[in-house]
Structures are given as structure tokens and as C-alpha cells.
Amino acid sequence: MKVVLACHGVRGDVEPCIVIGRELLRRGHDVHIVVPPNVVGFAESAGLTATPWGSDSQAMMDAQRDYWTCFFRFPWRPKELEGLGRQIGEIVTQCWTQEAFATLTSLAEGANLIIAGNGFEQFAANVAEYYDIPFVTVDFFPMRANGHVLPVLPAPLGRAVMRGYERMSWAGPVKQVEDAQRRQLGLPEANGPWPNRIAQRGALEIQAYDEAVVPGLAAEWAKWGGLRPFIGTLTLESATDVDEEVISWISSGTPPIFFGFGSVPVSSPADAIAMIGAVSAQLGERALVGGGSTDFSAISHPKHVKVVGQVNFARVFPHCRAVVHHSGAGTIAACLRSGVPQVGLWTLPDQWLRTAQLKRLRVGTGRRFSTTTAKTLLTDLRRVLTPGYLTRAREFATRMTKPAESATVAANLVEGFAHTGRVADGPGRAL
Numbered sequence: 122m123k124v125v126l127a128c129h130g131v132r133g134d135v136e137p138c139i140v141i142g143r144e145l146l147r148r149g150h151d152v153h154i155v156v157p158p159n160v161v162g163f164a165e166s167a168g169l170t171a172t173p174w175g176s177d178s179q180a181m182m183d184a185q186r187d188y189w190t191c192f193f194r195f196p197w198r199p200k201e202l203e204g205l206g207r208q209i210g211e212i213v214t215q216c217w218t219q220e221a222f223a224t225l226t227s228l229a230e231g232a233n234l235i236i237a238g239n240g241f242e243q244f245a246a247n248v249a250e251y252y253d254i255p256f257v258t259v260d261f262f263p264m265r266a267n268g269h270v271l272p273v274l275p276a277p278l279g280r281a282v283m284r285g286y287e288r289m290s291w292a293g294p295v296k297q298v299e300d301a302q303r304r305q306l307g308l309p310e311a312n313g314p315w316p317n318r319i320a321q322r323g324a325l326e327i328q329a330y331d332e333a334v335v336p337g338l339a340a341e342w343a344k345w346g347g348l349r350p351f352i353g354t355l356t357l358e359s360a361t362d363v364d365e366e367v368i369s370w371i372s373s374g375t376p377p378i379f380f381g382f383g384s385v386p387v388s389s390p391a392d393a394i395a396m397i398g399a400v401s402a403q404l405g406e407r408a409l410v411g412g413g414s415t416d417f418s419a420i421s422h423p424k425h426v427k428v429v430g431q432v433n434f435a436r437v438f439p440h441c442r443a444v445v446h447h448s449g450a451g452t453i454a455a456c457l458r459s460g461v462p463q464v465g466l467w468t469l470p471d472q473w474l475r476t477a478q479l480k481r482l483r484v485g486t487g488r489r490f491s492t493t494t495a496k497t498l499l500t501d502l503r504r505v506l507t508p509g510y511l512t513r514a515r516e517f518a519t520r521m522t523k524p525a526e527s528a529t530v531a532a533n534l535v536e537g538f539a540h541t542g543r544v545a546d547g548p549g550r551a552l
Contacts, residue, residue, distance in 0.1 A: 122539055125229045126154040126169075127245035128238030129216075131178050131384035131414070133451045135160050137259045137329045137355035138238045139167045140524075144532040155225055167357060174224045176216040178240075179384070179414065184209045186385050186468050190491045210294035217244065217298045222305060226251070234539040239264065243299055243315035246324070251306040255542050256324040257535055259355070261450040262471060263328065265316055269338045272477040276341075287314040323348065325538045327531055329355045330454065333520045334478060352530045353522025354454040358435040367409065367437055370427055374407055376442045377427070378502065381411035383447040385468050387490075390417050396495045398423045403499055404506075406442065413447075435459070435524075443505050445498070448472035448487060453479065460518035462505035464498070466490040484514045 126142050128135040135156050146152040146168060154169045157178040164171035188205040191198060222244065229235055229248050236257040237245035249256035263269070266283035268276025291299075291314040303311060311318065319326070325348055332339045332351040342349045371377060380397050387393045394410070394417060401408040408426045410417060417428045434452065438444055438459035446452045448465035453475055456463045465476035465487030479485035486501050504510070537543070 122233040122536075123151040123231055124153070124234050124236065124535070124539070125225070125232045126152070126236045126238070127174075127225055127242075127248075128154065128156050128160075128240065129175055129178060130157070130160075130238065130240035131182055132160060132163055133261075133384060133449050134178075134240050135164065135238055136357060136451060137261055138236060139164055139169060140355040140357060140528050141236060141259065141531050141535060142169050143167050143357075144528045145535065148532065148536075153228055155228060166359075172224060172228060174221045175241075176212075181209070181212050181216070182384055182414075183386070184212055189469050193489055194491050213294045213298060217241070217302070219301075219305060222248075222302050226306070229254075234535065236535065242319070243295075244302060246315060246319050246322075247299065247302055247306060247308060250322065251308060255538055256319065256322065257538060258319060258324055258326045259329050259531075260326060261329045261354070261454075262475060263330075263335055263338055264471070265320070265326070265342075265349070267338055267341055269335050269341065270474050270478065272474075272481075287316050291315065320345070320348075323542070325350075325534060327352060327534065329353070329527070329531070330450065331457075331521050333517070334454075334457070334482070350530075350534060352534070353527035354451065354458070354524055355527050355531060356435075356451055356454070356524050358433060358524055360433050360436070361431050363429050363431075364433050364436050367427075367429060367432055368440065371409070371437070371440045376440055377401075377407035377409040378404075379409045379411065379438065379441045379444045379446075381413055381444070381446045381452060382415050383413045383449040383452060385447050385490075386413075386415040390415055391420050393417075394420045394422050394426065394428070396493075396498060398426050399495050400498050400502065401425060404502060409437070409441065443502060445502070447490065448476045448479075450475060454521070457484065457514075458518055458521045458524075460511075460515040462510040462514050463487075464501045464505055466493050466498075482513070482517065484510065484517050 124145055126138045128138045142152045142154050154164050155172045155174040156164050157175050158173040159177045161171045161173050225248050234255045235245050235249040238259055242258050246256055266280050268280045271279035328351045331353050397408050410428045411432050412430050434455035438455055438461055441461055443462045444456045445464045448467040463485035467473045467476045468490050476487035486504055
């Protein structure tokens with residue numbers, strides 16, 4: 122069968138779909154993927170045929186970082202927030218042009234199925250509706266309205282707040298761009314936020330994380346009859362050129378604390394390294410810094426700190442005492458599988474929700490990155506380095522699904538859904 126995957130975002134956003142695409146390709150299917158221009162090389166390195174669409178996703182990531190930093194830290198600055206919001210709107214408008222939509226529409230002609238990643242999935246859903254073919258989404262955290270992920274709030278209120286956020290996200294530039302796409306495809310005007318429309322159409326919404334990560338959610342979503350299956354994390358666990366060097370360095374001394382910043386670049390690399398060096402020295406620990414999208418190459422650092430670029434988390438994390446990270450879904454899952462305590466320093470709202478879940482599970486703690494100081498980081502690390510956190514983290518690791526199993530289950534679900542429009546244990550939508 123012909124499968125088209127449509128993803129937008131940075132590396133961590135598109136990796137789950139790449140994992141599914143690679144497994145389907147291995148099984149002999151015709152697989153194509155559309156990704157932002159800056160992620161094409163990553164998709165091709167996994168063996169997929171990749172086509173660019175939209176614009177560079179890092180610009181959107183940087184704009185979102187600035188907006189949400191201001192929103193949480195300086196909510197009394199409406200003019201500044203309005204300006205930052207307008208900048209995001211301009212990026213959305215520039216990214217999603219007729220040319221971008223035409224790319225996906227042309228590629229999807231004759232396809233048996235479209236699979237969409239977490240970013241801008243509504244645009245891929247419109248193309249699936251246009252061709253009247255099955256549609257699959259891949260969520261690496263529960264983004265659909267539910268009563269289990271918003272901290273403190275009672276379930277009914279939390280569910281209502283998430284529905285309100287869906288409506289807010291649909292308003293403005295995103296809705297305008299989506300309306301233009303639907304007119305271009307000859308589809309009727311959308312009558313509500315895309316999560317509702319995707320669910321009403323009977324899409325398969327794969328939850329690419331373990332059920333244990335959000336206790337109680339499976340019971341709430343049982344009404345969907347298997348259309349929101351929990352399969353575990355989808356990750357490539359790719360080796361890097363520095364893995365052996367890093368393992369050798371770790372073996373030469375005491376287990377380090379890993380610090381990683383993912384695709385959200387820090388505003389001041391020099392300040393970050395200074396803080397890491399000072400805090401780790403006070404703790405008497407070594408520090409391993411994974412740069413991600415932040416360039417630390419020109420920053421000097423003390424001898425007990427080692428700075429590298431990308432590393433294979435699956436290989437490195439089990440040898441660390443703790444991990445400090447940006448609360449990215451893939452990084453958190455790698456920590457949970459490795460059985461190490463963690464500190465999440467979040468910037469974006471979804472990262473905040475994931476950090477709150479770490480606290481609920483009592484395997485980690487965290488706070489906003491923009492308000493983190495050497496003093497708070499020292500406090501957080503001292504907390505998670507206590508024996509109780511390590512014990513709980515190691516126990517939780519036994520409840521996590523192995524990535525290879527997740528990839529197999531995901532591909533099985535996709536193949537069955539493409540052929541019948543149903544899932545094995547639920548009604549789905551007959552096609």
C-alpha cells in the first residue's frame with residue numbers, strides 16, 4: 122500500500138512518524154514523508170523518501186519560546202505579548218502557503234492512508250478528507266481534552282480548560298490558513314476545532330507513550346473503542362559519532378549528571394554553562410552537557426564538565442546519576458526507560474504538563490527554565506538524588522514498553538486500519 126506521512130516541527134516532533142514510516146518501509150510498503158526543510162536530512166538518514174513542505178521549523182520553535190517565556194514570566198505586558206503573538210501568526214501564514222498544501226495534496230494522490238505527526242495535523246486531515254482515505258494521528262503526549270494532565274484542577278474543569286485551549290488554538294491565523302486550504306480543496310467550511318473533527322471522522326489516534334505515564338487516562342478514553350491505543354514511545358535510538366567517546370569518559374570517573382536542552386536553544390549558552398559548572402561542583406558531581414540546538418562550542422567550561430552535541434540517550438542515560446532536560450517527550454521517555462531521576466526545566470505549555478506528570482509519578486521534579494537559578498537547580502537536584510527518587514525511577518522503568526515493540530504494534534495498527542478503517546478491539550469507521 123501507499124502511505125504518506127505528514128509532519129512538522131523539530132527533530133523530536135517528527136521522529137515518532139519516522140519510526141512508523143521506517144517499519145512500514147521494511148514491510149514492503151510504498152512510504153513517503155513530508156517534513157520541514159531543516160528536517161529532511163534526518164528523515165532521509167532513516168531511509169525514507171522525504172519531501173520538504175512548509176518552512177524551517179526552528180523559526181517557529183524560537184518564536185514560541187519567546188512568546189511563552191513572556192506569557193508565564195511577564196503576563197502584565199499585553200503589548201509585548203500581542204507583538205510576539207503576531208510574529209507567530211506571520212510565521213504560520215508564511216509557512217503554510219498554497220505551494221505547501223499542493224505538495225501534500227499531490228503526494229497523497231492514490232495513497233491508501235495518511236499519517237500525521239503532532240504539529241499542524243489539521244492540514245493533513247483535510248487532505249485525507251478530500252481523498253476520503255483513512256487518517257491516523259501520532260501523539261507523543263495526551264493533547265486531546267482529558268481530565269488527567271492539568272495539575273491541581275478537578276477532572277471536569279481540566280477537561281473544559283483543554284477544550285477551551287483547542288478553540289483558542291483554532292482561532293486567528295491557524296483557522297484562516299485552514300479555511301483557505303479547505304476552499305482550495307473544495308471542502309465545506311470547518312465548523313469547529315480540528316481535534317473534534319478528527320475524532321468524529323473516526324481517525325486512529327495513536328498514543329505514542331505508555332499508559333502508565335498518565336494513570337487513569339485509558340479508562341477515560343475507553344469510550345473511543347480502541348481508536349486511541351497506548352503503544353509506548355516511538356524512537357529510533359540512533360547511535361551517534363560521539364557515543365563511544367562519551368561512554369569512555371563516563372567510565373573514567375563517577376557517573377555524571379546529564380544536562381540537555383533539546384530543540385529549544387537557551388538564550389545565553391555562557392550563563393547556562395556557568396550555572397551547570399557551579400552547581401555540579403557544589404554537589405561534587407561531574408556534568409555531561411548535550412547541546413542539542415544550542416551551540417556551546419565557543420564556551421569555555423571547567424574540567425569536571427564535558428560538552429558534546431547529540432548523543433544516543435538510550436546508551437548514555439543508564440550510566441548517569443540524573444538527567445536535567447527541557448521536558449521534551451522523547452527525552453522524558455528515555456529517562457523513564459533508563460530508570461534515572463530527572464529535573465524538567467520547561468519553556469512551552471506541553472513541556473510544563475509533562476513536568477507536572479513527573480512530579481505526580483514522583484520520579485522527578487522541575488520548574489520554568491526562565492526562572493531557574495543556580496540555587497533552585499541545586500535544590501531540585503538534591504531532591505531527585507535522594508534514594509527514594511532513584512528507587513521509584515528504577516521501578517517505573519520496568520513498566521515501560523521497549524521501543525522496538527512500540528514500532529511493531531504501531532505498524533500493525535496502521536496496516537489493519539488502512540485495510541478496514543477499523544481497529545481490532547473497536548468500531549472505527551467502516552470505509
